[in-house]
Amino acid sequence: MRRRSLLFAAVPAGLVTLAGCGGSSGHSDAGVSPSPSAPSAPPPPKIVDGPLPPITAGKRFGEKPTVAKxxxxxxxxxxxxTVIPGRGRAVAENDFIQANYLGQIWDTGKVFDNSYDRHAPLVMQLAQGSLIDGWRYGLTGRRTGSRVQIAVPPTWGYGKSGDPQAGIKGTDTLVFVVDLIDSFNSKSSARGRAVPQNDHALPRVGTNTDGAVPTVVVPHTAAPDKLVSAYVLEGDGPALKADQTVLCQFQGLVWNGGKTFQRTYGSGRLSQFSLSQMQQTVKGLAQGLTGKKVGSRVLVVVPPQLGYGDNPPSGGPIGKGATLVFTVDILAAM
Structure with missing residues:
Protein backbone atom coordinates (compact mmCIF):
# COMPACT_ATOMS: atom_id res chain seq x y z
CA MET A 1 0.00 0.00 0.00
CA ARG A 2 1.28 3.45 -0.90
CA ARG A 3 2.19 5.98 1.78
CA ARG A 4 -0.36 8.77 2.01
CA SER A 5 -0.43 12.35 3.27
CA LEU A 6 3.32 12.72 3.60
CA LEU A 7 3.91 16.44 4.11
CA PHE A 8 6.93 18.09 2.55
CA ALA A 9 8.40 20.97 4.55
CA ALA A 10 10.16 24.00 3.11
CA VAL A 11 10.51 22.69 -0.43
CA PRO A 12 13.22 24.71 -2.20
CA ALA A 13 11.45 27.40 -4.22
CA GLY A 14 12.03 27.03 -7.93
CA LEU A 15 13.55 23.58 -7.56
CA VAL A 16 10.56 21.28 -7.32
CA THR A 17 6.83 21.89 -7.35
CA LEU A 18 4.55 19.61 -5.36
CA ALA A 19 0.78 19.61 -5.38
CA GLY A 20 -0.17 21.39 -2.15
CA CYS A 21 1.70 19.95 0.83
CA GLY A 22 1.00 16.27 0.27
CA GLY A 23 2.11 13.57 -2.06
CA SER A 24 3.71 10.19 -2.42
CA SER A 25 7.27 9.54 -1.39
CA GLY A 26 7.76 7.61 -4.60
CA HIS A 27 8.01 4.20 -2.89
CA SER A 28 5.58 1.67 -4.29
CA ASP A 29 6.34 -0.65 -1.36
CA ALA A 30 5.68 1.91 1.38
CA GLY A 31 2.98 1.13 3.91
CA VAL A 32 0.16 3.12 5.41
CA SER A 33 1.73 5.96 7.35
CA PRO A 34 0.27 7.26 10.62
CA SER A 35 -1.18 10.26 8.81
CA PRO A 36 -4.34 12.12 9.76
CA SER A 37 -7.80 11.58 8.34
CA ALA A 38 -9.47 14.71 9.72
CA PRO A 39 -8.51 18.31 8.86
CA SER A 40 -9.28 19.74 12.33
CA ALA A 41 -7.41 18.71 15.46
CA PRO A 42 -9.28 17.40 18.53
CA PRO A 43 -8.53 18.84 21.98
CA PRO A 44 -5.34 17.58 23.66
CA PRO A 45 -5.79 14.17 25.29
CA LYS A 46 -5.22 13.15 28.85
CA ILE A 47 -2.13 10.93 28.81
CA VAL A 48 -2.27 7.81 30.98
CA ASP A 49 0.09 4.86 31.54
CA GLY A 50 -2.23 2.11 30.33
CA PRO A 51 -3.72 -0.31 29.74
CA LEU A 52 -1.36 -1.52 27.02
CA PRO A 53 -1.03 -5.11 25.71
CA PRO A 54 2.30 -6.81 26.45
CA ILE A 55 5.12 -7.09 23.93
CA THR A 56 5.74 -10.84 23.79
CA ALA A 57 8.71 -11.07 21.39
CA GLY A 58 11.18 -8.75 19.68
CA LYS A 59 11.69 -6.89 22.93
CA ARG A 60 14.95 -5.13 22.07
CA PHE A 61 15.17 -1.69 20.49
CA GLY A 62 15.24 -2.06 16.71
CA GLU A 63 13.77 -5.58 16.69
CA LYS A 64 10.37 -6.13 15.10
CA PRO A 65 8.02 -6.56 18.08
CA THR A 66 5.20 -9.03 18.52
CA VAL A 67 2.35 -7.54 20.56
CA ALA A 68 -0.48 -9.45 22.23
CA LYS A 69 -4.09 -8.68 21.40
CA THR A 82 8.27 4.30 27.50
CA VAL A 83 9.19 0.61 27.31
CA ILE A 84 12.90 1.22 26.73
CA PRO A 85 14.24 4.63 27.83
CA GLY A 86 16.67 6.31 25.45
CA ARG A 87 19.52 8.69 26.22
CA GLY A 88 19.29 10.93 23.15
CA ARG A 89 17.80 14.38 22.77
CA ALA A 90 14.19 14.98 23.75
CA VAL A 91 11.89 15.22 20.75
CA ALA A 92 9.99 18.49 20.44
CA GLU A 93 6.79 19.17 18.54
CA ASN A 94 7.51 20.15 14.92
CA ASP A 95 10.77 18.17 14.90
CA PHE A 96 11.22 15.58 12.19
CA ILE A 97 11.53 12.08 13.59
CA GLN A 98 13.12 8.96 12.15
CA ALA A 99 11.47 5.88 13.57
CA ASN A 100 10.61 2.24 13.04
CA TYR A 101 7.09 1.30 14.04
CA LEU A 102 4.46 -1.41 14.13
CA GLY A 103 0.74 -0.71 14.29
CA GLN A 104 -2.08 -3.12 15.09
CA ILE A 105 -5.74 -3.06 16.09
CA TRP A 106 -6.56 -3.45 19.80
CA ASP A 107 -9.53 -5.80 19.48
CA THR A 108 -8.14 -8.21 16.89
CA GLY A 109 -4.36 -7.89 17.19
CA LYS A 110 -4.25 -7.52 13.39
CA VAL A 111 -1.06 -5.78 12.27
CA PHE A 112 -2.02 -3.21 9.63
CA ASP A 113 1.46 -1.82 9.01
CA ASN A 114 5.08 -1.98 10.10
CA SER A 115 8.32 -0.47 8.85
CA TYR A 116 10.60 -3.23 10.16
CA ASP A 117 9.83 -5.58 7.26
CA ARG A 118 10.57 -2.81 4.75
CA HIS A 119 13.94 -2.06 6.38
CA ALA A 120 13.01 1.59 5.82
CA PRO A 121 12.36 3.76 8.90
CA LEU A 122 9.71 6.43 8.61
CA VAL A 123 10.86 10.06 8.41
CA MET A 124 8.04 12.47 9.20
CA GLN A 125 7.42 15.77 10.94
CA LEU A 126 5.88 15.59 14.41
CA ALA A 127 3.44 18.35 13.59
CA GLN A 128 -0.29 18.93 13.46
CA GLY A 129 -1.60 17.82 10.08
CA SER A 130 1.44 15.68 9.31
CA LEU A 131 0.45 12.55 11.23
CA ILE A 132 -2.17 11.34 13.68
CA ASP A 133 -2.43 13.35 16.88
CA GLY A 134 -1.83 10.24 18.98
CA TRP A 135 1.76 10.24 17.74
CA ARG A 136 2.14 13.99 18.06
CA TYR A 137 1.09 13.99 21.71
CA GLY A 138 2.52 10.58 22.59
CA LEU A 139 6.04 11.10 21.25
CA THR A 140 6.67 14.75 22.12
CA GLY A 141 9.17 14.88 24.99
CA ARG A 142 10.40 11.29 24.52
CA ARG A 143 14.11 10.79 23.94
CA THR A 144 15.72 9.31 20.86
CA GLY A 145 16.85 5.77 21.49
CA SER A 146 13.54 5.07 23.28
CA ARG A 147 10.94 2.44 22.49
CA VAL A 148 7.49 3.90 23.10
CA GLN A 149 4.18 2.04 23.14
CA ILE A 150 0.98 3.97 22.47
CA ALA A 151 -2.72 3.03 22.46
CA VAL A 152 -4.57 5.57 20.32
CA PRO A 153 -8.38 5.90 20.52
CA PRO A 154 -10.17 6.98 17.31
CA THR A 155 -10.37 10.60 18.52
CA TRP A 156 -6.59 10.98 18.18
CA GLY A 157 -6.23 8.40 15.41
CA TYR A 158 -8.12 8.17 12.14
CA GLY A 159 -11.39 9.55 13.51
CA LYS A 160 -14.89 8.24 12.91
CA SER A 161 -14.14 7.43 9.27
CA GLY A 162 -11.24 5.10 10.12
CA ASP A 163 -9.00 4.00 7.28
CA PRO A 164 -10.77 1.40 5.11
CA GLN A 165 -7.64 0.85 2.99
CA ALA A 166 -5.81 -0.40 6.08
CA GLY A 167 -8.83 -2.25 7.52
CA ILE A 168 -9.25 0.27 10.36
CA LYS A 169 -12.81 1.03 11.48
CA GLY A 170 -13.89 4.33 13.01
CA THR A 171 -14.31 2.62 16.39
CA ASP A 172 -10.88 0.95 16.50
CA THR A 173 -8.26 1.78 19.10
CA LEU A 174 -4.80 1.36 17.59
CA VAL A 175 -1.69 0.05 19.32
CA PHE A 176 1.71 1.26 18.15
CA VAL A 177 5.25 0.31 19.13
CA VAL A 178 7.65 3.06 18.02
CA ASP A 179 11.45 2.92 18.10
CA LEU A 180 12.68 6.53 18.00
CA ILE A 181 15.94 6.39 16.07
CA ASP A 182 16.71 10.08 15.63
CA SER A 183 15.18 13.54 15.43
CA PHE A 184 15.99 16.66 13.45
CA ASN A 185 15.13 20.34 13.60
CA SER A 186 16.25 23.60 12.03
CA LYS A 187 19.49 23.52 14.05
CA SER A 188 20.49 20.08 12.78
CA SER A 189 23.46 19.65 10.49
CA ALA A 190 25.68 16.98 8.98
CA ARG A 191 27.89 15.17 11.49
CA GLY A 192 30.51 13.58 9.27
CA ARG A 193 34.30 13.91 9.24
CA ALA A 194 35.84 16.84 7.41
CA VAL A 195 37.29 15.98 4.00
CA PRO A 196 40.26 18.01 2.67
CA GLN A 197 39.25 20.61 0.07
CA ASN A 198 42.36 20.78 -2.08
CA ASP A 199 40.90 21.78 -5.45
CA HIS A 200 41.27 25.57 -5.58
CA ALA A 201 39.12 25.71 -8.73
CA LEU A 202 36.07 24.70 -6.66
CA PRO A 203 34.12 26.63 -4.00
CA ARG A 204 35.41 26.27 -0.45
CA VAL A 205 32.69 25.31 2.04
CA GLY A 206 32.61 25.74 5.82
CA THR A 207 32.67 22.65 8.04
CA ASN A 208 30.64 23.93 11.01
CA THR A 209 28.20 21.45 12.56
CA ASP A 210 26.02 23.83 14.59
CA GLY A 211 23.19 24.23 12.07
CA ALA A 212 24.33 27.73 11.10
CA VAL A 213 24.85 28.69 7.46
CA PRO A 214 28.12 27.22 6.14
CA THR A 215 30.34 29.76 4.42
CA VAL A 216 30.79 29.30 0.68
CA VAL A 217 33.64 31.06 -1.12
CA VAL A 218 33.25 30.79 -4.89
CA PRO A 219 36.57 31.26 -6.74
CA HIS A 220 36.96 34.01 -9.34
CA THR A 221 37.59 31.48 -12.08
CA ALA A 222 35.57 29.91 -14.86
CA ALA A 223 32.92 27.49 -13.64
CA PRO A 224 33.43 23.78 -14.40
CA ASP A 225 31.51 22.57 -17.45
CA LYS A 226 30.75 19.16 -15.90
CA LEU A 227 28.84 18.11 -12.78
CA VAL A 228 30.86 18.22 -9.55
CA SER A 229 29.80 16.32 -6.43
CA ALA A 230 32.21 16.21 -3.49
CA TYR A 231 32.08 15.53 0.23
CA VAL A 232 32.74 18.42 2.59
CA LEU A 233 31.77 16.33 5.63
CA GLU A 234 31.55 12.58 4.98
CA GLY A 235 28.94 10.76 7.04
CA ASP A 236 28.72 7.05 7.80
CA GLY A 237 25.07 6.43 6.89
CA PRO A 238 23.71 4.45 3.94
CA ALA A 239 24.18 5.78 0.41
CA LEU A 240 21.22 7.64 -1.10
CA LYS A 241 19.31 5.78 -3.79
CA ALA A 242 17.79 7.50 -6.81
CA ASP A 243 14.21 6.67 -5.73
CA GLN A 244 14.51 7.99 -2.17
CA THR A 245 13.26 11.14 -0.47
CA VAL A 246 15.87 13.20 1.37
CA LEU A 247 15.52 15.38 4.47
CA CYS A 248 18.17 18.07 4.45
CA GLN A 249 19.53 21.52 5.12
CA PHE A 250 20.65 23.23 1.93
CA GLN A 251 21.64 26.45 0.24
CA GLY A 252 21.83 27.37 -3.42
CA LEU A 253 24.06 30.05 -4.94
CA VAL A 254 24.84 31.34 -8.41
CA TRP A 255 28.48 30.78 -9.41
CA ASN A 256 28.91 34.21 -10.99
CA GLY A 257 28.77 36.64 -8.07
CA GLY A 258 28.08 34.01 -5.40
CA LYS A 259 24.58 35.33 -4.67
CA THR A 260 22.34 33.04 -2.59
CA PHE A 261 18.94 32.33 -4.16
CA GLN A 262 17.53 29.91 -1.55
CA ARG A 263 18.50 28.32 1.75
CA THR A 264 17.10 26.58 4.80
CA TYR A 265 20.08 27.13 7.14
CA GLY A 266 19.06 29.77 9.68
CA SER A 267 15.48 29.93 8.37
CA GLY A 268 13.82 27.76 11.02
CA ARG A 269 12.94 25.14 8.39
CA LEU A 270 14.21 21.95 6.82
CA SER A 271 13.68 20.74 3.26
CA GLN A 272 12.29 17.38 2.14
CA PHE A 273 12.14 16.34 -1.52
CA SER A 274 12.31 13.23 -3.64
CA LEU A 275 15.32 12.71 -5.87
CA SER A 276 13.11 11.34 -8.65
CA GLN A 277 11.12 14.59 -8.73
CA MET A 278 14.32 16.61 -8.58
CA GLN A 279 15.42 14.80 -11.74
CA GLN A 280 12.64 16.66 -13.55
CA THR A 281 13.73 20.12 -12.40
CA VAL A 282 17.42 20.35 -11.44
CA LYS A 283 18.77 17.07 -12.75
CA GLY A 284 22.32 17.79 -11.65
CA LEU A 285 21.34 18.17 -8.00
CA ALA A 286 19.58 14.79 -8.01
CA GLN A 287 22.54 13.15 -9.74
CA GLY A 288 25.02 14.82 -7.39
CA LEU A 289 23.26 13.56 -4.26
CA THR A 290 22.58 10.01 -5.47
CA GLY A 291 25.13 7.66 -3.94
CA LYS A 292 26.21 10.10 -1.22
CA LYS A 293 26.01 8.94 2.41
CA VAL A 294 23.41 10.07 4.93
CA GLY A 295 25.04 12.32 7.54
CA SER A 296 27.20 14.09 4.96
CA ARG A 297 27.60 17.67 3.74
CA VAL A 298 27.95 17.64 -0.02
CA LEU A 299 29.09 20.32 -2.46
CA VAL A 300 27.29 20.03 -5.79
CA VAL A 301 28.19 22.29 -8.74
CA VAL A 302 25.55 22.06 -11.47
CA PRO A 303 26.38 23.20 -15.02
CA PRO A 304 23.60 24.89 -17.02
CA GLN A 305 22.73 21.80 -19.08
CA LEU A 306 21.91 19.92 -15.85
CA GLY A 307 20.24 22.91 -14.18
CA TYR A 308 17.83 25.48 -15.55
CA GLY A 309 19.67 26.08 -18.82
CA ASP A 310 17.99 28.91 -20.72
CA ASN A 311 14.74 28.67 -18.69
CA PRO A 312 15.53 29.88 -15.15
CA PRO A 313 12.82 30.77 -12.62
CA SER A 314 11.55 34.29 -13.16
CA GLY A 315 12.11 37.10 -10.69
CA GLY A 316 15.26 35.73 -9.07
CA PRO A 317 19.04 36.01 -9.39
CA ILE A 318 19.40 32.90 -11.59
CA GLY A 319 20.05 34.01 -15.15
CA LYS A 320 20.12 32.08 -18.41
CA GLY A 321 23.02 29.68 -18.63
CA ALA A 322 23.82 29.99 -14.92
CA THR A 323 26.03 27.50 -13.11
CA LEU A 324 24.58 26.70 -9.68
CA VAL A 325 26.38 25.86 -6.44
CA PHE A 326 24.66 23.84 -3.70
CA THR A 327 25.69 22.73 -0.25
CA VAL A 328 23.43 20.01 1.13
CA ASP A 329 23.47 18.48 4.61
CA ILE A 330 21.86 15.04 4.19
CA LEU A 331 20.10 14.44 7.52
CA ALA A 332 17.94 11.42 6.70
CA ALA A 333 16.42 9.50 3.80
CA MET A 334 13.45 7.27 3.17
Missing amino acids: GTGDPSKNLAVR
Missing part, protein backbone atom coordinates in the same frame (compact mmCIF):
# COMPACT_ATOMS: atom_id res chain seq x y z
CA GLY A 70 -5.69 -6.16 23.72
CA THR A 71 -7.86 -7.53 26.52
CA GLY A 72 -10.85 -5.76 27.98
CA ASP A 73 -11.77 -2.24 27.00
CA PRO A 74 -8.99 0.15 25.99
CA SER A 75 -8.69 3.52 27.66
CA LYS A 76 -10.61 6.41 26.15
CA ASN A 77 -7.54 8.51 26.96
CA LEU A 78 -4.16 8.29 25.24
CA ALA A 79 -2.13 5.50 26.85
CA VAL A 80 1.63 6.04 26.49
CA ARG A 81 4.50 4.11 28.03
